Amino acid sequence: MNKxxxxxKRLGLIWLLLSFASAxxxxxxxxxxxxxxxxxxxxxxxxxVSTLEQALARDDVRAQLLAMGVSPDEVQARIAALSPSExxxxxxxxxxxxxxxxxxxxxxxxxxxxxxxxxxxxxDVFKAI
Amino acid sequence: MALLTAYLAGCVSGQSTLSSALQNxxxxxxxxxxxxxxxxxxxxxxxxxxxxxxxxxVSGVNVTPAALTPKVYLPGRKGSxxxxxxxxxxxxxxxxxxxxPSLAALLRELQVGHPVLVLQNLGVSWLPRWHYxxxxxxxxxxxxxxxxxxxxxxxxxxxxxxxxxxxxxQYWGLVVLKxxxxxxxxxxxxxxxxxxxxxxxxxxRESLTAYQVALGRWPGNFWARIGIANSHLGLGRHNEAExxxxxxxxxxxxxxxxxxxxxxxxxxxGCLHSARNLIKRALTIQPLSQPMAELLRKSRDQLDKLxxxxxxxxxxxxxx
Numbered sequence: 001m002n003k004x005x006x007x008x009k010r011l012g013l014i015w016l017l018l019s020f021a022s023a024x025x026x027x028x029x030x031x032x033x034x035x036x037x038x039x040x041x042x043x044x045x046x047x048x049v050s051t052l053e054q055a056l057a058r059d060d061v062r063a064q065l066l067a068m069g070v071s072p073d074e075v076q077a078r079i080a081a082l083s084p085s086e087x088x089x090x091x092x093x094x095x096x097x098x099x100x101x102x103x104x105x106x107x108x109x110x111x112x113x114x115x116x117x118x119x120x121x122x123x124d125v126f127k128a129i
Numbered sequence: 130m131a132l133l134t135a136y137l138a139g140c141v142s143g144q145s146t147l148s149s150a151l152q153n154x155x156x157x158x159x160x161x162x163x164x165x166x167x168x169x170x171x172x173x174x175x176x177x178x179x180x181x182x183x184x185x186x187v188s189g190v191n192v193t194p195a196a197l198t199p200k201v202y203l204p205g206r207k208g209s210x211x212x213x214x215x216x217x218x219x220x221x222x223x224x225x226x227x228x229x230p231s232l233a234a235l236l237r238e239l240q241v242g243h244p245v246l247v248l249q250n251l252g253v254s255w256l257p258r259w260h261y262x263x264x265x266x267x268x269x270x271x272x273x274x275x276x277x278x279x280x281x282x283x284x285x286x287x288x289x290x291x292x293x294x295x296x297x298x299q300y301w302g303l304v305v306l307k308x309x310x311x312x313x314x315x316x317x318x319x320x321x322x323x324x325x326x327x328x329x330x331x332x333x334r335e336s337l338t339a340y341q342v343a344l345g346r347w348p349g350n351f352w353a354r355i356g357i358a359n360s361h362l363g364l365g366r367h368n369e370a371e372x373x374x375x376x377x378x379x380x381x382x383x384x385x386x387x388x389x390x391x392x393x394x395x396x397x398x399g400c401l402h403s404a405r406n407l408i409k410r411a412l413t414i415q416p417l418s419q420p421m422a423e424l425l426r427k428s429r430d431q432l433d434k435l436x437x438x439x440x441x442x443x444x445x446x447x448x449x
Contacts (some may be wrong), residue, residue: 030396030404030435032427034386036325036336036356042386042420068205078200081216083326090212098298099208100248100261101174102279114252124286124294125251125258 037083054084057091064094132211145272150232154240154384161239162266162275163187168282169194175200176279177209178260181217183277184246184305191223208259211301215326222332223305224339226312226323230300232292239266242260244277250297259298308335309342317343321352328356333363351377355387362394370394385411385421389428400447401436408432422446 031072034042038056058079103106117123151157167186171179171194174364178194178201200217215225219226228234228245238245245264252258262278267288278284295302304312310329313317313321319408321343328336337360344353374391381387388411396404408429411417417425 030401030428030432032389032424032431033359033362034390034424036321036352036359037329039355039386040322040325040352042418060146065203068203071199073390074199077220078213078216081220081330082212083216083329086212088136089233090210094210097210097212097428098248098250098257098259099203099210100177100180100259101208102171102176102258102260111432113256114258115434117253121290122260122293123252124249124290 001098041085054087057084057087061087061094064091068094145269146232146292147236147267147269147272148276150236151269154233154237158240159269160267161236162268163239163242163244164265166244166263166265166277170280170282174207175202175209176261179279180246180263180277181209181214181305183263184244184303185218185221185223187244188223188305188307188310190223194223207279209261211303214246214261214303218303218305219327219330219332222327224310224320224323224327224335226304226306226320228302228304228312229314229316229319230302232288232300235264235302236267238302238304239264241313243306243310243313246303246305247276247295248298248301249291249294251294254297257297264302280389306339308332308338311342311346317347317350317353321350321356324356325352325405328360328363331363331403332359333360336360337364351381355390358390360423362390367394367398371398383414385414385417385425389425392428392432395447396432396435398447401432403447405429405432405436 061082062075062079065078066072070078079087114123114125118125133438167179167183169179169182175194175198178197181197182192182194185197189258197217200220201213203210203213206384212422215227220226228238235245235247247262247264249260249262250257251260260279262276264276266275267273268275268285271285272288273285274288276284276286276291292331306312306323314320318362321340322338324339324343337357340356340360344350344357347353354373354377358370358377359365361370361373371391371394374387374394377387378391392404392407392411393405395401408425411425412422412429
């Protein structure tokens with residue numbers, strides 16, 4: 001029973017690898033094709049990182065997304081939709097970039113400080129959302 | 130700085146902030162409200178999925194915030210990042226176009242019927258409360274900005290207060306465009322850059338449409354032209370790609386990228402000899418940037434390897 005299960009799992013893995021490989025190898029490139037995105041990046045001189053560095057950055061961002069609670073089923077698709085420059089920024093600042101959430105869950109001291117600022121008309125936390 | 134100047138000028142002349150931002154605007158409508166814009170009230174920390182669902186719906190995508198949450202929400206940050214909103218937009222084959230960072234640019238998009246997804250900092254710089262909302266209109270007489278925001282379907286915000294919250298988020302605004310729709314902006318580059326990220330995600334059919342429309346609006350634009358060629362290449366339409374690249378080569382005979390991509394097209398058509406000649410020609414260009422030179426050498430090596438394994442034949446039939 002256990003053995004059958006293992007074989008099934010292995011076959012599943014092989015199938016997965018093959019389908020991935022065929023998706024990648026649909027159109028073999030002869031020269032190293034430049035996408036319009038690559039060209040614009042070269043023009044703006046932002047394309048200084050190599051393909052290898054890009055791949056490493058992608059792995060790093062994947063690990064960070066997983067650590068931040070993104071489901072393993074979703075993480076690959078989320079990574080794939082990001083451009084190389086977005087990957088580079090995320091890799092460096094994923095913990096510091098603005099994360100839009102709304103103004104829910106303001107507690108304690110933070111609440112008091114923001115309330116004072118709100119009365120002074122500096123912020124718009126409480127009426128805004 | 131320009132905005133501050135405009136703001137101060139507005140104060141001095143007694144004009145409202147909105148009026149000064151509208152000053153150099155040709156189609157100066159005193160009020161705009163895109164009232165058919167759908168509204169999805171946000172739940173918990175989900176203003177990102179809610180605002181994005183609104184913007185995507187406007188571009189014709191049938192989607193709910195619940196479907197977007199696993200695509201953009203980052204539990205560890207209790208919120209959604211701007212880049213992931215752009216990335217998710219591409220997953221629906223839409224163009225995530227970042228507007229120029231100014232109130233005038235925001236108003237121009239509204240005037241052509243595009244709601245703008247904005248990031249605001251409702252707190253202060255040292256105690257930020259990041260929030261996404263969708264601007265759907267403005268009222269010059271009452272100096273108001275109108276939004277779909279959080280759990281409020283129609284929120285009116287005093288323009289100055291809105292600007293303070295928006296300025297703390299570096300005036301970030303995103304318009305979600307359906308391929309074929311153009312932004313109101315005069316400058317083609319930010320739009321074409323956004324389309325190029327859609328192309329890179331593999332949505333070639335959509336990027337082709339977007340580049341074609343852009344070429345109509347900005348005739349002769351280099352990025353639109355090479356974008357059309359690259360989209361055809363992505364779709365496997367080698368003859369169309371070749372045609373566009375050869376036309377580009379007439380105007381830019383010594384453009385290494387045009388030569389490189391044409392070489393790829395020729396190689397795919399089985400014309401390895403022509404492909405190699407194109408790369409050789411590109412390698413003679415002076416000066417070449419270092420990444421470009423590296424890429425061309427890589428292309429040359431790949432083609433050399435291929436030609437060695439095949440019978441060397443003069444593929445003269447390949448020349449146009």
